[in-house]
Amino acid sequence: MKVSILSTAHVHFEAFASAVKSCAGTELAGIYDDDAHRGKKKAADLQTVFFENIHDALAVCEAVVVCSENAKHEELVLAAIEANKHVLCEKPLAISTVSAERMAKKAVEQDVVLATAFPLRFNTPAMEMKRVIEQKQIGEVLAFHGVNPGQCPKGWFIDKKLSGGGALMDHIVHLADLMRWLTGAEVSKVYAEADSFLVPCITIDDVGHVQLEFNNGIIADIDPSWSRPEGFPTWGGIELRATGTQGSVDLRAYAQKVTQYNNTKTLHHDYGDFEYLYMMNAFVETIGNQQTELANAWDGVAATKIVDAAYQSAKEHEVVTIA
Amino acid sequence: MKVVILGYGFIGNIHLSAYQKMNDVEVAGIYSTTKTGRIEGIPVYNDLDECLEQADVVDICLPTFMHREVFEKAVAKDKHIFLEKPMAHTEEDCRFMLEQEQRSDVKVMVGQVLRYFPEYRQLKKNIDPEKPASSLLSRRSQLPVSAKNWSLERKNSGGVILDLLLHDIDFARWAFGPVTRIFAQSDTEHYYALLTLRHENGSITRLEGSWRYDGGFVQEAEIAQENELFTYNSQDVLPLQVHKNISASKDSTEIPAVLLRDDPWYLELREFIDAIRNDRPVPITLKDAYESTRVALLAMQSADEKRPISLVKELNT
Numbered sequence: 092m093k094v095s096i097l098s099t100a101h102v103h104f105e106a107f108a109s110a111v112k113s114c115a116g117t118e119l120a121g122i123y124d125d126d127a128h129r130g131k132k133k134a135a136d137l138q139t140v141f142f143e144n145i146h147d148a149l150a151v152c153e154a155v156v157v158c159s160e161n162a163k164h165e166e167l168v169l170a171a172i173e174a175n176k177h178v179l180c181e182k183p184l185a186i187s188t189v190s191a192e193r194m195a196k197k198a199v200e201q202d203v204v205l206a207t208a209f210p211l212r213f214n215t216p217a218m219e220m221k222r223v224i225e226q227k228q229i230g231e232v233l234a235f236h237g238v239n240p241g242q243c244p245k246g247w248f249i250d251k252k253l254s255g256g257g258a259l260m261d262h263i264v265h266l267a268d269l270m271r272w273l274t275g276a277e278v279s280k281v282y283a284e285a286d287s288f289l290v291p292c293i294t295i296d297d298v299g300h301v302q303l304e305f306n307n308g309i310i311a312d313i314d315p316s317w318s319r320p321e322g323f324p325t326w327g328g329i330e331l332r333a334t335g336t337q338g339s340v341d342l343r344a345y346a347q348k349v350t351q352y353n354n355t356k357t358l359h360h361d362y363g364d365f366e367y368l369y370m371m372n373a374f375v376e377t378i379g380n381q382q383t384e385l386a387n388a389w390d391g392v393a394a395t396k397i398v399d400a401a402y403q404s405a406k407e408h409e410v411v412t413i414a
Numbered sequence: 415m416k417v418v419i420l421g422y423g424f425i426g427n428i429h430l431s432a433y434q435k436m437n438d439v440e441v442a443g444i445y446s447t448t449k450t451g452r453i454e455g456i457p458v459y460n461d462l463d464e465c466l467e468q469a470d471v472v473d474i475c476l477p478t479f480m481h482r483e484v485f486e487k488a489v490a491k492d493k494h495i496f497l498e499k500p501m502a503h504t505e506e507d508c509r510f511m512l513e514q515e516q517r518s519d520v521k522v523m524v525g526q527v528l529r530y531f532p533e534y535r536q537l538k539k540n541i542d543p544e545k546p547a548s549s550l551l552s553r554r555s556q557l558p559v560s561a562k563n564w565s566l567e568r569k570n571s572g573g574v575i576l577d578l579l580l581h582d583i584d585f586a587r588w589a590f591g592p593v594t595r596i597f598a599q600s601d602t603e604h605y606y607a608l609l610t611l612r613h614e615n616g617s618i619t620r621l622e623g624s625w626r627y628d629g630g631f632v633q634e635a636e637i638a639q640e641n642e643l644f645t646y647n648s649q650d651v652l653p654l655q656v657h658k659n660i661s662a663s664k665d666s667t668e669i670p671a672v673l674l675r676d677d678p679w680y681l682e683l684r685e686f687i688d689a690i691r692n693d694r695p696v697p698i699t700l701k702d703a704y705e706s707t708r709v710a711l712l713a714m715q716s717a718d719e720k721r722p723i724s725l726v727k728e729l730n731t
Contacts, residue, residue, distance in 0.1 A: 233601045233606060233626070234599075234601065234606050234608065236552070236608065236622045238550065240638075280720075282597045282610065282722060284595075284597075284610055284612055284618045286546070286548075286616060286618060288545070288546045288548075288616060288639075288640060289548060289638055289639070289640055289641075290640070290641075291640055291641065298548040298618060298638075300548070300610050300618050300620045302597060302599055302608055302610055304599060304720075310599040310600070310601070310608055311608075312608045312610075312620060312622070314550060314620060316548055316638065318548055318636075318638035318643060319643060320641050320642060320643050321641075323643065334606055334624055334626050334627070335626075336626075338626075338628055339624070339626060339627055339628065339629065341629065408595060408722055408724070409721070409722065410597075410720065410721055410722065
């Protein structure tokens with residue numbers, strides 16, 4: 092299946108490109124980017140074609156990966172769906188619930204796959220955690236405690252017009268989706284405190300402390316803060332503890348690494364499975380009408396609702412109910 | 415100086431060891447409702463009034479719900495008081511005890527012992543007090559086993575928020591200042607809780623307290639400030655681990671492994687004794703401990719009412 096990548100703006104572009112190239116079912120058809128300078132360079136690095144016009148990129152493929160700035164997801168996704176292409180869209184699906192819902196409805200109308208990139212569903216330790224929970228090894232789940240801190244990604248991420256928001260927009264959705272996927276429950280209430288005081292010279296939110304209540308009574312919290320300084324040896328991390336009636340399970344999704352020190356810095360080398368590859372496999376299988384764990388457009392909508400509610404709660408200092 | 419220890423459970427035992435290291439302190443009696451005879455040569459009293467007569471200083475290590483009554487008696491007899499945390503389990507008891515103290519001349523210190531843990535002192539010393547902080551404080555253990563399991567009942571102990579997380583709430587107030595907004599969630603039994611605190615200086619503190627953790631006792635702190643990050647996890651810094659090929663019996667209440675010449679319980683009691691000896695103010699006053707206890711009690715209320723609670727200003731400050 093030929094896949095074009097629409098935009099190279101997001102930091103996960105390299106992971107997507109590598110997955111498309113290494114997945115047995117996909118072939119990289121080319122790259123479109125509204126920043127031609129950036130797009131040409133990335134295309135050259137990957138030895139693939141660069142398209143200045145999005146319609147040319149769509150003409151040569153059956154499916155696309157959308158890897159743009161958050162605020163441009165809707166425009167690119169809708170263009171691809173109108174051209175009858177299947178879409179795997181970088182998270183968050185959209186910068187608002189209404190935008191995400193428009194995209195999800197359009198995909199239903201055109202009968203194409205619109206998937207949200209939540210690679211944690213294909214993280215091997217996270218999949219094992221799901222098995223542990225489903226087998227009731229820790230009894231009934233009562234609570235989740237999640238941290239997804241990172242370094243500030245800078246660039247367009249700190250420009251609200253392009254990102255839709257800061258750390259809350261960037262980092263709530265991974266763990267929110269993981270909790271939904273692990274339990275099958277939906278978030279019903281959100282409380283959040285947010286601020287901007289960790290990264291100098293930016294005004295967008297870089298601190299977030301979010302609490303959730305699920306419709307089955309599970310309580311949870313998420314730390315999406317950009318709290319890792321530039322000297323931190325890695326981009327951040329994802330950890331999740333599920334506490335149950337008969338035990339608990341601690342997930343460190345990216346713990347599998349070796350550490351290298353030299354005279355000036357510390358480096359980490361990951362050796363865990365490459366989850367983007369397994370997500371790409373699932374994208375191909377989903378298009379082939381197979382049942383997979385891939386997050387669909389409505390999972391993307393659900394995550395976006397949580398982000399919207401978190402921003403509203405942080406502003407109003409009240410618990411926000413998700414209808 | 416003569417001290418009596420009121421209550422000889424898990425914390426009474428730790429305090430006795432601390433006093434035994436002090437040349438200028440004699441433990442003249444232990445009050446217990448369950449034990450008789452002598453403990454390490456010290457007479458055990460089953461009658462509280464009789465025990466109180468034996469000393470000038472009392473150390474209250476009884477279950478939380480008994481604090482108010484014993485505190486009142488000790489104040490009435492003009493005894494200096496070391497009071498184990500939490501000071502009490504209801505707002506009413508706290509206020510009553512504050513009034514009793516204010517009308518007396520006795521010295522009262524509360525055992526918010528985390529302030530004497532050197533790792534938490536290092537954190538406090540190295541953060542920038544001028545800048546807001548984004549923090550995560552977590553404390554986890556197995557369900558404690560105590561006499562008649564009093565601490566498992568929320569009505570007696572306050573549950574995991576008041577009994578366990580109070581340590582970290584007190585640290586958060588000590589390090590980041592007064593709290594202005596509280597939101598909390600917990601399980602039905604109050605064995606697990608998640609708290610979010612907003613401080614007057616803009617800091618945000620998130621706390622996790624668990625009595626449902628079987629992975630060994632953990633205390634954890636992560637503090638982020640502008641361009642800075644401090645991390646500490648007790649399980650990552652164990653200086654000595656002994657592994658045996660026999661199954662070990664579990665402690666009834668799990669506490670952090672402390673390998674220090676002067677442990678935090680010794681340090682807090684030493685400063686209390688010195689404050690009496692030199693007639694100086696105690697380092698952790700009843701009023702100060704009350705402010706932390708009040709945050710914990712409001713967190714329990716927030717969890718019950720499922721809403722954030724705002725404090726315009728902490729009481730009288």
